[in-house]
Amino acid sequence: MSKIANVSPAEVHSNTLGNVRTGLSADAIAEALINNLHCLQAKLPQHATRNDWYMALAYTIRDRMMERYMATVASIAETSTAAKVVAYLSAEFLTGPHLGNSLINLGIWQNVEEALSRVGQDLPLLLEQEEEPGLGNGGLGRLAACYMDSLATLNVPAIGYGIRYEFGIFDQLIRDGWQVEVTDKWLRFGNPWEIVRSEITFDVKLGGRTESYQDEEGRYRMRWLPERMVKGVAYDTPVPGYRVPTTNLLRLWKAEATESFDFEAFNVGDYYGAVNEKVASETISKVLYPNDEPEAGKQLRLAQQYFFVSCSLQDMLRLLQMRGETLDEFHLYWATQLNDTHPSIAVAELMRLLVDEHTMEWDRAWTITQQTCGYTNHTLLAEALERWPLPLFAKLLPRHLEIIYEINRRFLDDLRRRYPGDDQLLGRLSLIDEAGDKHVRMAHLASVGSHAINGVAALHTNLLKQTVLRDFYRVTPEKFLNVTNGVTPRRWVALSNPKLSALITRHIGDRWIANLEDELQHLEPLAIDVDFQRDWQTIKADNKRALADLIKERTGILVDPHSLFDIQVKRIHEYKRQHLNALYLITLYNKLRRNCSAAGTSRTVIFGGKAAPGYRMAKLIIKLINAIALTINLDPVVSQRLKVVFLPDFNVKSSHRVYPAADLSEQISTAGKEASGTGNMKFAMNGALTIGTLDGANVEIRDAVGHENFFLFGLTAEEVEQRRAEGYTPHSLYVSNPELRETIDLIASGFFSSGDRELFRPLVDSLLTRDDYMLLADYQSYVDCQQRASDAYANRNDWARMSILNTARVGRFSSDRSIREYCRDIWKIRLAASDER
Ligand SMILES: *Cc1c(COP(=O)(O)O)cnc(C)c1O
Numbered sequence: 056m057s058k059i060a061n062v063s064p065a066e067v068h069s070n071t072l073g074n075v076r077t078g079l080s081a082d083a084i085a086e087a088l089i090n091n092l093h094c095l096q097a098k099l100p101q102h103a104t105r106n107d108w109y110m111a112l113a114y115t116i117r118d119r120m121m122e123r124y125m126a127t128v129a130s131i132a133e134t135s136t137a138a139k140v141v142a143y144l145s146a147e148f149l150t151g152p153h154l155g156n157s158l159i160n161l162g163i164w165q166n167v168e169e170a171l172s173r174v175g176q177d178l179p180l181l182l183e184q185e186e187e188p189g190l191g192n193g194g195l196g197r198l199a200a201c202y203m204d205s206l207a208t209l210n211v212p213a214i215g216y217g218i219r220y221e222f223g224i225f226d227q228l229i230r231d232g233w234q235v236e237v238t239d240k241w242l243r244f245g246n247p248w249e250i251v252r253s254e255i256t257f258d259v260k261l262g263g264r265t266e267s268y269q270d271e272e273g274r275y276r277m278r279w280l281p282e283r284m285v286k287g288v289a290y291d292t293p294v295p296g297y298r299v300p301t302t303n304l305l306r307l308w309k310a311e312a313t314e315s316f317d318f319e320a321f322n323v324g325d326y327y328g329a330v331n332e333k334v335a336s337e338t339i340s341k342v343l344y345p346n347d348e349p350e351a352g353k354q355l356r357l358a359q360q361y362f363f364v365s366c367s368l369q370d371m372l373r374l375l376q377m378r379g380e381t382l383d384e385f386h387l388y389w390a391t392q393l394n395d396t397h398p399s400i401a402v403a404e405l406m407r408l409l410v411d412e413h414t415m416e417w418d419r420a421w422t423i424t425q426q427t428c429g430y431t432n433h434t435l436l437a438e439a440l441e442r443w444p445l446p447l448f449a450k451l452l453p454r455h456l457e458i459i460y461e462i463n464r465r466f467l468d469d470l471r472r473r474y475p476g477d478d479q480l481l482g483r484l485s486l487i488d489e490a491g492d493k494h495v496r497m498a499h500l501a502s503v504g505s506h507a508i509n510g511v512a513a514l515h516t517n518l519l520k521q522t523v524l525r526d527f528y529r530v531t532p533e534k535f536l537n538v539t540n541g542v543t544p545r546r547w548v549a550l551s552n553p554k555l556s557a558l559i560t561r562h563i564g565d566r567w568i569a570n571l572e573d574e575l576q577h578l579e580p581l582a583i584d585v586d587f588q589r590d591w592q593t594i595k596a597d598n599k600r601a602l603a604d605l606i607k608e609r610t611g612i613l614v615d616p617h618s619l620f621d622i623q624v625k626r627i628h629e630y631k632r633q634h635l636n637a638l639y640l641i642t643l644y645n646k647l648r649r650n651c652s653a654a655g656t657s658r659t660v661i662f663g664g665k666a667a668p669g670y671r672m673a674k675l676i677i678k679l680i681n682a683i684a685l686t687i688n689l690d691p692v693v694s695q696r697l698k699v700v701f702l703p704d705f706n707v708k709s710s711h712r713v714y715p716a717a718d719l720s721e722q723i724s725t726a727g728k729e730a731s732g733t734g735n736m737k738f739a740m741n742g743a744l745t746i747g748t749l750d751g752a753n754v755e756i757r758d759a760v761g762h763e764n765f766f767l768f769g770l771t772a773e774e775v776e777q778r779r780a781e782g783y784t785p786h787s788l789y790v791s792n793p794e795l796r797e798t799i800d801l802i803a804s805g806f807f808s809s810g811d812r813e814l815f816r817p818l819v820d821s822l823l824t825r826d827d828y829m830l831l832a833d834y835q836s837y838v839d840c841q842q843r844a845s846d847a848y849a850n851r852n853d854w855a856r857m858s859i860l861n862t863a864r865v866g867r868f869s870s871d872r873s874i875r876e877y878c879r880d881i882w883k884i885r886l887a888a889s890d891e892r
Contacts, residue, residue: 076118079163084170087115100174106244108176109154109184112167113247116157117293123302124293131212132377139387139884141206141213141877142371144401145199145394146360147343148217148305149191149224151707153248153292155182155550156204160295186241187708189223190307192346193626193665194733195433197542197707198511199394201733201870202877204543207296207303208569209874209890216367216398218359219249219290219307220343227665227704232681236668248292249307255289257369258313259362265454270414277411279454285336286313287366297545297569308366310339346439347628347667354447357400361452364401368408382413386426390882393505395433396441396497402428402504403455406462411454417461429881430501430508431538433730435518436630442494445487459486459495466503470530483526502527502534507881511540512731512752518772536880539752540731541870544571547737551711554594555741555862562587571869578863588855595718595742595858602716605709606661606700612688614698618657619848622738623721624705624713627666627673630728634676634818635830635837636660636721640683640699641798642838647693656845659698663705663713675818677701682807715741718854719766719844722747723837725828727772729753736868742858746844748833752868760864764857766847768840769833778832785826788834795834799823 074083075090091111092098098107131140158164168178191197199215206213225236262282270276287308294303312333338355339362371389372382380388393399402424409420434440449456463486474480486503488494502508502524510516516537520528528535549556549568559567562581567574581587599616606614623636640660662680666673684699702709720738722729722745729751739745739756746766747753757765770778789796799819801807808814822830848854866872878884 077122079119079161079166081166081169081173084115084163084166085173087118088112088170088174088176091115105180105184109181110245110247112171112176112181113154113185116154116161116163116167117248119161119163120157120293120295120302123295123300124291124304126300127212127302128304131214132374138212139390139882140374141211141882141884142367142389142391143199143202143206143213143215143394144364144367144391144398145196145215145217146363146397147191147196147394148188148199148203148215148307149193149196149707150188150200150203150292150305151197151546151711152182152185152187154185156546157295159545159550160204160208160297162298185708186244187706188241188246189226189239189706190217190220190343192224192343194731195395198540198733198870201541201543201546202874203294203303203305204296204545205541205870205874207294207301208299208543208545209871209878210296210299210301210887211874211878211884212301213303215294215303215305216363216370217305217307218340218343218363219309220340221309222342224343224345224665224706225668229677229681229701229703232678232685234666234674234677249290250292252289252291252306255370256311257287257366259285259287259365261285261358261361262451263453265457274414276414277454277457279407279411283332283336284313285339285362286311287362289366289370306367306370308340308363310337310341310362312336345665345667345669347626347673348669354451357443357447357451360397361400361404361455364398365404367398368401368405372408372413382409382415383419383423385409386423389427390429390884391427392877392881393428393430393501395431396501399430399441399497399501399504400452400455402500403452403458403462406458407454410458421462421465424504425506428501428505429877430505432498432508432510432515432519432524435515435523435730436728437523440523441497442488443497445493445495448495456495459500462500462503463487473530480526480529484530498523499527502531506534507536508534509536509538509881510730511538512755513537513539514727514749514754514772515730515751518727538873538876538880539755539868540733540736541868541873542733542736542740543870544568544740546711547714548740552594552598552715552741554597555591555715558590558594559862567866569871571866572872573866575866576863578859582856582859582863585852588852588859591742591859592851592855595716598712598716599718602661602712605712606702609703610700612684612698612700614659614700615657618659618698619718619845620661620716621658621719621721621844622661622663622713622717622743623723624661624663624702624710625732625734627664627676628670629672629676629828631724632828632830633662633664633680634822635723635833636662637676637679637683638795638798638830638834639838639841640687640697641801642794643697643841644683644687644690644693645794645797645801647696648690651692651696655696656848657696658845659700661700661702661713663702663709665705672818672821675815679802679807679815679818686807710737714738714743717741717743718848718858719743720745720747722750722753723769723833724748724750725833726750726770726775728828736865739861739865740868742862744844744847744854744857744861746837746840756865756868759867760861764860766840766844768836770829770836775829775832778829783826783829783832785829785831786823788831789823792835794838795831 075087088111091114096107203215223239228235260281263280265279290307292305344356405424409415467481486499510519563577603614603616680701687699688694714737720743722735726748732751748769749771802815803819805812
């Protein structure tokens, strides 16, 4: 018989259900595959397509999670367990494909491989078949997914609440060097991982007006007379922990038309009108908004936020009542985490539900709201802080605006007592921005309504206290704390880098997968072991070949796996400075054109990432990178030493091939702009060295891996501020640095745009006149640092040593560590003894 992962009591019990649904042996899985192919896909093996086999396999695996998922749901709704439950509210969950991760976490990878080979199928091909749910933009949504994995792995009962977007983040094509967006039809072939909970639905009111009335007991109350109503339907996706009994759930809401709202009354005889209402209702969960777009007029986005928050809180109240607890206990039972301000309307909605719908006293409701909510801030960029124009807000959520005014009145009254005469302070802290067109400040609502406010890296939290939330820090310093982000080693090492995982396990055992902080450091002595270095290098070379194959397939470009793989993958944004990397490429190109000796380090510079559809400068940066790539890759001499690739459609699935193949990780944002970054952690875990600024978690990564194993350049956040204050003039840097001037002139001359001097003018002008992100200030430091990296790479054994040390020392960037800290410092959840460190 084959090896079986930890078997829970539930599993033992489930044997009575029959082996076909639950058995974990290769035999049982093979039988289930044929069975599902027959019953669910209605196909005989000889007629089945690859997608049929994928679906049959997905259902086979989902079956094997049902027992544990149901047990967790039951425990959440039962009195017997005293455990607090985490409600992780997030507008985005970028889970990535489910199949491979489920096999890792259930511990049945080998059995499934064997079962598939018995029916003549190949696991890698079926893994490739899965279409990923792109229900997030990038880092923030991916963080939520890592946290769900860690919560389950640490046996913390949790529900991830969000939106089941019908269209996730767009697919990116590159045409003539430009980004083209294509709608993401991820549900086209069905989604085998979700379970529709048609019985779990909630009505959500929208628009209309409010009125006062006296209730039966003579109390003065408010009620909301909405203009329309939509229904949220729950779709659950099980989230299995790594080889533990806990299987949590993602509960995503789909918007549908309500039955209870009487269409007939409004549309007598108007059948098409009624259908239009239905269509209008369903648009709420239709599409994920790309970030970095102007917020103006996006009423639908506010509706989305309110929709999922309202459904989630109503569900939480329902589960509390099922458990037989009173509403007074809400905060003892639920730890509600707000992932950025997108769900911050929860503060007003919970107040409305408790006060208006459940007749609770305001003060009691307010204590409960503050005690349950925690707010995670993800950005210092002023333009990314959510603010809703007052008229738009009032039109959609009239009752919430009244509640926010009342919260604000009490908040400001309290401040007036504590800081008499300081009207400026009150104005700065107010939930309403009174300057110009009035706005509701969502970060202020979240901050006032939460007992804890956290940044996502040490530097970020410090800057929060000094900048965007400075006044909140002054009046409630006790609320502030840091929880540095982390990433799950299950997906980001075990799944995406199987060869490295096997090597690590061979030397230090497999406990690192669930215990990265304690175990990975045991690799450290091996950093100077020449045999281990050789194995390490062989695996990196294999991973680079696999990425080279993907590059060939997607772009037609041939790259040399022996060259230094220098990679920058992340959303395209000016603050992330892909264009600084581009300036370096042109500089290197100029240098190699003058003197291209065969000796020296060869590089393959790889970019990947999507630009928001409305962000023109980001799209121009993509065009510039592709234009540079075209010139360099076609140059018969320079291309011997340098290749440039823009890998289209960077997403979780393709990222599995990217992070493990990197020698050098580009983390080059303007200091003070990147809150944390998590790509930086994934690269380092997979043995890439970082070239980076002192920004976000780079600071902590550098301290962890050792300063001598990190390529540091650029101004510090403090220096950036100082330069700005002194009056920064990028043009003078351009004038005084001949290499820089030559680089920028080459772009401006039309060299990369067939003589067109206009194409890149907006980019050149922005650099020479404002340079908001200080590329020119960091340019020389970056070029020099790249040279140091090239020189270091010439000594491959020494590079391997540094690479091993990077992996060995980044155990603390596991999301398990982050979740332990959230449990201890914010949610006040005690972990089971075996999950304590
Ligand atoms: C990790 C990840 C990100 C975040 O990358 P950063 O470098 O931290 O910006 C974005 N997109 C995907 C697909 C990721 O996996």
